[in-house]
Amino acid sequence: MDRLSGLDASFLYLETPAQLMHVCGVIVLDPSTMPGGYGFAAFRDEVDRRVRDLPEFTRRLRKVPLGLDHPIWVHDRHFDIDRHVHRLALPSPGGRAELAELTSHLAGLPLDRSRPLWEMWVIEGYDDGKVVVFMKMHHATVDGVSGSNLLFHLCSLEADQPPIAEPESHERGHEPSQSELLGRALVTTFTRPLNAVRLVTPSAQLVTKTVGRARAGTAMAAPFSAPRTSFNGTITGHRVIALADLDLEEIRHVKNATGTTVNDVVLAIAGGALRAYLLDRDELPSSSLLATVPVSVREESRRSGGANKVSALFAKLGTDTEDPLERLQDMAERNKNAKEHHQAISADSLQDWAEFAAPRTFGLAVRTYAGLKLPEKHPVVHNLVISNVPGPPVPLYFMGARIDGLYPLGPVFHGAGLNITVASNNGQVHVGIIACRESLPDVDDLVDRFPVELATLTAAVGRKKSPASIKQARKKKAASGG
Known part of the structure; x- marks a missing residue:
């Protein structure tokens, strides 16, 4: 059972229709480097092959009874790549203004929590034959560093080479019953006050040190x-x-x-x-x-x-x-x-x-x-x-296409x-x-x-x-x- 940490779960609790907690990325690709050329079907199938063994792409949320504890991750037995990789095209002339307008709209759409919390929009017709991938992943799944590491599972150092990082083997284990989830949640609830006590002293010491630094101007x-x-x-x-x-x-x-x-x-x-x-x-x-x-x-x-x-x-x-x-x-x-x-x-x-x-x-x-x-x-x-x-100091290739632009985008808050x-x-x-x-x-x-x-x-x-x-x-x- 893979329980979300409190920090991961906090990004779920912070989310509202206005305050969306996914992170995005605009990846501009030159498809001329792809062995065999670009085709959406082959592109989608290769994405499917590379993410199948990565839990971050194939797990979904499951709530704990009565909301007594943070949710857990479980393997999505009905994972379907067509639910996650979509195809769009920019209206002509397909410049940066048109790309910004489209991606702005996509960034304002929430992720479906009944499925693994990511989407990929393959956008064609950009800037004289280039392809753009607009990627969304929930902040409960990645931070900046882990998001970069995940990108390496989809990228290679040469157009015709395998990914930089091959996926590790993961045991999926059994999916816990409702009673098992409830039992674990009750244990966590009863031990939470004890954990809070252990945090009070170092936190108080930190406040004291901060006051000292403020007086010293550091x-x-x-x-x-x-x-x-x-x-x-x-x-x-x-x-x-x-x-x-x-x-x-x-x-x-x-x-x-x-x-x-x-x-x-x-x-x-x-x-x-x-x-x-x-x-x-x-x-x-x-x-x-x-x-x-x-x-x-x-x-x-x-x-x-x-x-x-x-x-x-x-x-x-x-x-x-x-x-x-x-x-x-x-x-x-x-x-x-x-x-x-x-x-x-x-x-x-x-x-x-x-x-x-x-x-x-x-x-x-x-x-x-x-x-x-x-x-x-x-x-x-x-x-x-x-x-x-x-980021990388050398060229990277995403499904064989050279990355010409890599623009990360974080969430905004009230x-x-x-x-x-x-x-x-x-x-x-x-x-x-x-x-x-x-x-x-x-x-x-x-x-x-x-x-x-x-x-x-x-x-x-x-x-x-x-x-x-x-x-x-x-x-x-x-x-x-x-």
């Missing part, structure tokens, strides 16, 4: 300290998607010239893009926007089960800073403090506390929260979510209707933005600013402003009272 940014923007309210189920491409070598050039990291540069680009976007609309807050940045704890976690092994840190994006290099240097310094602070937190703390999410009350609370429009009444927790997913995810792939950084349509209808204008911000940073680096000279200029400014 704590990460605090939640509920974000300014309010037009995309920080109650969301609807409508989605908009926008895509952009950045040159990884150009980002590395900025990184090397400033002594920062790729992640620092990506966050600084996002901060600059958001600053320009809000400034043009006369909506720029006086204080910096605050982003939640998911962090994988897969290597540090002591837990063997569960698909999601993540934590999060909070990062100010420097939208209140005009100078791009100063914004980047501030970002690097704050990120260093945030990482040190985050490392002091148990890798399993979020997963441990998520075990106490009650199926019925959690879902009711989320619906009440949205129904009363509470996200618009309390201080803003965070403005948006930003993820950076490292109170934070914008999600930005970037992924590196074969020398490029692909930017995927998804938002609530009513909160951020002109998402194209935002994504178009990412290449502009990278060019601005590159030009600033070309003027030979080093991190040391930036700090010196800031000290001079402070000394003069400016």
